[in-house]
Amino acid sequence: MNTIAFLQNINGPEILLIFLVVLLLFGAKRLPELAKSFGKSIREFKKATSDIENDIRTAMDEEPSKPSTKVDSEAKKDTTPKQVESANNEAAKDEAATKEVAKNEKA
Structure with missing residues (x-):
């Protein structure tokens, strides 16, 4: 009781x-x-x-819910092309600058 x-x-x-x-x-x-x-x-x-x-x-x-991997993979897909594109642009700019410097040195 x-x-x-x-x-x-x-x-x-x-x-x-x-x-x-x-x-x-x-x-x-x-x-x-x-x-x-x-x-x-x-x-x-x-x-x-x-x-x-x-x-x-x-x-x-x-049980605690597991985070969705679908959302994570979609986010990676969205950012990866942009990052590659910006890296390519930077590399192209660096290459053009290097060529310009080489031309100026020869002249």
Whole structure:
């Protein structure tokens, strides 16, 4: 039985005294409503805690998703031609500059 630590030492007379105080504070007519609302709130609290526990368990049981290689390969395809083209342009410029320098040296 799950008991809260401070409720372990409460015996029959203490429970009777608490019941009488609640009866005097809220009256006999409101006591059933109070008990009903207290029961509903306890039920909702237990449901919420069990839902959270289930969410945590399912999240821990799921395997982490693997990154998509399709997206990576498409990105590589897009950048590779541009990089090759720019490298070719730079090489052509360097070659033209080298030829110009060679012409100037011969003259």
